[in-house]
Amino acid sequence: MIKREMYLKKIRNLYDSELIKIIVGVRRSGKSVLMMQIIEELKENGVNEDHIIYINFEDYDYTDYTNPKEFNKYIKDKIRDKKKYYLLFDEIQNVQDFEKVINSFRATMNVSIFITGSNSKVFSGELSTHLAGRYVSIKIMPFTFSEYLELQNSQKISKNKDEAFLDYVEWGGMPQIYNTTSVQERKMYLRDLYNTVILKDIVERNSIKDVNVLNRVIQFMMENIGGTISANSITKFLKNDNVTTSVDTILNYIEYINNSMIVSKANRYNIRGKTVMTLLEKYYLVDLGLLQLKSTPIEKKVGGRLENIVYNELIARGYDVYIGKTEKGEVDFVVDNFGDRFYIQVADYLSSDEVIDREFGAYKYVADNFPKYVITMDKINYSKDGIIHKNIIEWLLEK
Numbered sequence: 001m002i003k004r005e006m007y008l009k010k011i012r013n014l015y016d017s018e019l020i021k022i023i024v025g026v027r028r029s030g031k032s033v034l035m036m037q038i039i040e041e042l043k044e045n046g047v048n049e050d051h052i053i054y055i056n057f058e059d060y061d062y063t064d065y066t067n068p069k070e071f072n073k074y075i076k077d078k079i080r081d082k083k084k085y086y087l088l089f090d091e092i093q094n095v096q097d098f099e100k101v102i103n104s105f106r107a108t109m110n111v112s113i114f115i116t117g118s119n120s121k122v123f124s125g126e127l128s129t130h131l132a133g134r135y136v137s138i139k140i141m142p143f144t145f146s147e148y149l150e151l152q153n154s155q156k157i158s159k160n161k162d163e164a165f166l167d168y169v170e171w172g173g174m175p176q177i178y179n180t181t182s183v184q185e186r187k188m189y190l191r192d193l194y195n196t197v198i199l200k201d202i203v204e205r206n207s208i209k210d211v212n213v214l215n216r217v218i219q220f221m222m223e224n225i226g227g228t229i230s231a232n233s234i235t236k237f238l239k240n241d242n243v244t245t246s247v248d249t250i251l252n253y254i255e256y257i258n259n260s261m262i263v264s265k266a267n268r269y270n271i272r273g274k275t276v277m278t279l280l281e282k283y284y285l286v287d288l289g290l291l292q293l294k295s296t297p298i299e300k301k302v303g304g305r306l307e308n309i310v311y312n313e314l315i316a317r318g319y320d321v322y323i324g325k326t327e328k329g330e331v332d333f334v335v336d337n338f339g340d341r342f343y344i345q346v347a348d349y350l351s352s353d354e355v356i357d358r359e360f361g362a363y364k365y366v367a368d369n370f371p372k373y374v375i376t377m378d379k380i381n382y383s384k385d386g387i388i389h390k391n392i393i394e395w396l397l398e399k
Helices: 005-014 031-044 060-066 068-078 098-108 120-130 145-154 161-171 175-179 183-206 211-223 231-240 247-259 288-293 302-316 353-361 392-396
Strands: 020-024 052-056 085-090 111-117 135-139 263-270 275-285 320-326 329-337 340-346 372-376 388-391
Touching: 005 020, 005 031, 005 135, 020 031, 031 052, 031 085, 031 111, 052 060, 060 068, 068 098, 085 098, 098 111, 145 161, 145 175, 145 392, 161 288, 161 302, 161 392, 175 183, 183 211, 183 247, 183 288, 211 231, 211 247, 211 275, 211 288, 231 247, 247 263, 263 302, 263 329, 275 288, 275 302, 288 302, 302 320, 302 329, 302 340, 302 372, 302 392, 353 372, 372 392, 388 392
Parallel strands: 020 111, 020 135, 052 085, 085 111, 263 320, 340 372, 372 388
Antiparallel strands: 263 275, 320 329, 329 340
């Protein structure tokens, strides 16, 4: 089992805090494993096992406690003294009115609360209404490339970094995907994951009737990772396929898909005006392995896949990431770190002078002194004019 240190170090100093610790992420990205690792650290820190209460609300044994009154009673019956208790709840969105119960625990008992969930809407909407300023949220992603290499080493799989990276580009970083080398079994795992996300986190939660249209929207987004997507462009695409639907319906579907965290939305940032623009967003898959499920053959646009990997890595590291709008073009990523900033441009290879001029030239209208990077698969260093060129594998493995 790989220790998710990049997330543990963000939450470790909050183990005894009254702030509610919220861990969000797409299904099977490792939230439950992270909870188990937190429990192990609590025990190592001297917390008695009977003061740690864990419930996974995907477990049928706890179905009765998805009722808020039963949930409230069950926990109160478990607390028998004034010492601090540690409450850990997986997939809390399955509990009706959970935000009210969680807030009651926080306000009336000596507890430290950890919760996970697979739908961002639940935590950005309902929960924040009741817990404004009283929680901290951490987004967990599938394995980064460095975690993938750690897994390969633990399994004593000998691949050089280049071979391993191509495998990662092809299959992504879902933790369970590498329990087998069988292509068929890997695709079955990804198909099961996809169907679970679609059914539980999108269709059931939002009472969607036309699942076919929903799947077509997702397929369109897969086909255009890293590209500008709008409800109008999807509506036109569907119309050409003899599927008629409204722009409003597509807007709703995009929101539902985004909330399921199977994709992430990157807003545009006006670099000159220093404002975030909610217009012409780009979307990135939470994991490239999902491209194996395309219903039609997909061209392997290496540049788009690398851009997706860089985006996911930045999110995993905890940055805020935007698409940069310049006076006469755009920069792939504007990365914010509590007010500190840097820029990233991504390409597959700097294969000609024309490509070099295009990628480095993206910074022509960025008139500030924040660091600027071009990240590619090249192993020759093309840094120039103060713009830093990095090989993507080496960048992914930097601390």
